[in-house]
Amino acid sequence: MKYWQEGWQKIIFGNDNSYIYMIVDAGFDGAYMDGIDAFEHFESNND
Template identity: 50%
Template sequence: TKSDLEKLKVKKNGGKRLVICYLNVGAAENWRSYWQPDWKKGNPKWLKKNYKGYENEIYVEFWEPTWQKIIYGNDDSYMKKIINAGFDGVFLDNVEAYYALYN
């Protein structure tokens, strides 16, 4: 909750702490709220390749507009939820997904 985040931002000695959120931009994770029951590799088309070692994730073509809409750019996006929650920043994971897909 926003209240929980505010508590995390203050150390026991009163000092300030930055609280960063994790966001996977290069792979879709099947336990996230955006995941649809009929999704699988190739459906939608931008779900491209199984992520070796992570059976619940599929690399995405992150430049696809539908994926981008899920991640940012509207009031229902993951990024907007992160901002509204009060995080100080975001750690973007799998930004190298293009290389995993096409090398």
């Protein structure tokens, strides 16, 4: 996944129905995107 691409940015924080707004509305102060570097594992292995 290329999180810097516009399509992913729209999913994460593109409008009031985006995931980050749902997280904040649920009472959380923010979110931590764990595994954002997971692509390195898949690029280095031929799995």
